[in-house]
Amino acid sequence: MDSIAILASGAASYAIYVGWSEWNLGIYVGAIFFVWVSALVFSQLVGLTEVDAVLSPFQVLDRIVIVGAISFLFLVALAFSLKVSETFSRVWVFSFGVSSAVTVISLRVAGASILGQLARSGVLSRRVVIFGVNEQAERFVSQFRAGAKGLSRVEGIFDDHVKRAGADVSGVSVKGGFADLISAIRRGEVDDVVVALPWHAENYIAEIVGHLRELPVNIYLAFDLVAYRYRLRASPSHFADLKLVEVVDAPLSGWKAVLKAAEDRILAAIFLVLFAPVFLLIYLAVRIETPGPAFFKQTRYGFNNKKFVIYKFRSMKHVEDEDTAITVQAVRNDPRVTRVGRFLRRTSLDELPQLFNVLNGTMSLVGPRPHAVDHNEEYSKLIHGYFARHNVKPGITGLAQTKGLRGETDTVEKMKERVGYDIYYTERWSVWLDLRILLKTAYIVWASKNVY
Numbered sequence: 001m002d003s004i005a006i007l008a009s010g011a012a013s014y015a016i017y018v019g020w021s022e023w024n025l026g027i028y029v030g031a032i033f034f035v036w037v038s039a040l041v042f043s044q045l046v047g048l049t050e051v052d053a054v055l056s057p058f059q060v061l062d063r064i065v066i067v068g069a070i071s072f073l074f075l076v077a078l079a080f081s082l083k084v085s086e087t088f089s090r091v092w093v094f095s096f097g098v099s100s101a102v103t104v105i106s107l108r109v110a111g112a113s114i115l116g117q118l119a120r121s122g123v124l125s126r127r128v129v130i131f132g133v134n135e136q137a138e139r140f141v142s143q144f145r146a147g148a149k150g151l152s153r154v155e156g157i158f159d160d161h162v163k164r165a166g167a168d169v170s171g172v173s174v175k176g177g178f179a180d181l182i183s184a185i186r187r188g189e190v191d192d193v194v195v196a197l198p199w200h201a202e203n204y205i206a207e208i209v210g211h212l213r214e215l216p217v218n219i220y221l222a223f224d225l226v227a228y229r230y231r232l233r234a235s236p237s238h239f240a241d242l243k244l245v246e247v248v249d250a251p252l253s254g255w256k257a258v259l260k261a262a263e264d265r266i267l268a269a270i271f272l273v274l275f276a277p278v279f280l281l282i283y284l285a286v287r288i289e290t291p292g293p294a295f296f297k298q299t300r301y302g303f304n305n306k307k308f309v310i311y312k313f314r315s316m317k318h319v320e321d322e323d324t325a326i327t328v329q330a331v332r333n334d335p336r337v338t339r340v341g342r343f344l345r346r347t348s349l350d351e352l353p354q355l356f357n358v359l360n361g362t363m364s365l366v367g368p369r370p371h372a373v374d375h376n377e378e379y380s381k382l383i384h385g386y387f388a389r390h391n392v393k394p395g396i397t398g399l400a401q402t403k404g405l406r407g408e409t410d411t412v413e414k415m416k417e418r419v420g421y422d423i424y425y426t427e428r429w430s431v432w433l434d435l436r437i438l439l440k441t442a443y444i445v446w447a448s449k450n451v452y
């Protein structure tokens with residue numbers, strides 16, 4: 001909204017007081033963008049993008065005015081140093097400054113009102129649960145109600161000792177034990193988990209956090225009771241001044257998730273258009289060579305360990321009830337693989353239909369490769385932390401595949417190495433990393449020798 005206010009004010013002031021002209025349009029556009037970028041940078045530095053500032057615009061009016069003044073002073077200084085100050089209309093500079101400040105403040109006030117209503121209605125508020133029934137939980141709930149400002153709400157409390165817990169803690173209902181907490185997270189009902197256990201229970205806390213870190217939630221430790229006597233450094237803004245230690249930050253949350261989704265949809269749509277002729281040729285080749293459908297469908301585990309149907313071009317001889325059969329990975333000279341299928345698997349063209357999975361939101365272009373259901377269940381028992389790879393959507397390609405772990409994984413050690421790369425990716429995602437993986441994949445599919 002700040003960007004809209006600044007850019008619109010600059011353009012409107014130019015149109016009204018200067019008038020559209022080709023000879024000076026470029027320098028005015030440059031000036032507007034300079035003020036815009038400067039204001040965004042200074043807003044970040046003085047905390048105008050923090051949650052408290054967004055929800056309480058009248059409390060930061062002085063900072064808004066100061067940021068605007070500094071941005072325009074920088075523009076004047078730059079214009080003077082470049083000896084182009086006489087090019088600008090003084091009326092335009094003044095009207096741009098005043099109108100942008102008024103518009104920014106107006107939009108922030110309106111936005112704060114809308115965000116406040118959405119938070120109170122539960123649309124935008126974060127869903128927090130507490131694990132542990134004790135005095136720590138009681139004090140946490142008490143401070144939470146005093147400082148959370150509607151951005152978060154405690155949905156419930158869980159504890160393995162449900163019988164001793166009672167029906168509620170400080171008015172917050174006790175909803176079950178640890179298994180019930182896991183189920184609630186799997187259903188997408190939890191954003192943040194606060195572990196409120198005495199810190200001397202070190203091993204128990206480590207066990208709880210170890211299980212939770214395989215799930216797509218943020219995990220925090222509530223401070224021990226003594227911390228409530230002192231004012232410590234504030235935790236994340238949506239928790240106000242509550243005393244918490246962040247243990248696990250859920251990957252691809254917030255704007256990262258939006259950026260990743262946009263990247264997937266845009267690139268997948270482009271690839272589908274580019275590969276449309278290839279789709280048709282492969283479809284015909286598969287149907288002509290062997291009887292049966294051209295597409296292979298199978299159930300896999302995806303984000304948050306939820307099942308979905310994955311699509312591929314069929315590369316093996318058709319078998320009835322493929323989805324219920326025990327999965328056996330393809331090996332060299334596998335008799336099940338057709339001649340067309342061998343080429344498709346060698347070049348990874350059998351994966352092209354997964355672009356439809358990307359468009360329907362069950363997969364990403366880049367992410368941990370989805371394993372067959374029976375493999376998933378087998379390896380989850382053998383590899384500690386295996387399910388952490390399901391904290392993001394599975395991908396058509398992934399970091400592990402660019403590290404030589406494409407194709408058959410005939411030992412547990414190979415699978416452990418693949419899972420390690422998958423988890424590394426989920427914790428360090430960036431658009432740049434995705435682009436690097438996609439470019440490297442394009443090369444590797446032609447050079448790989450371990451795909452049968």
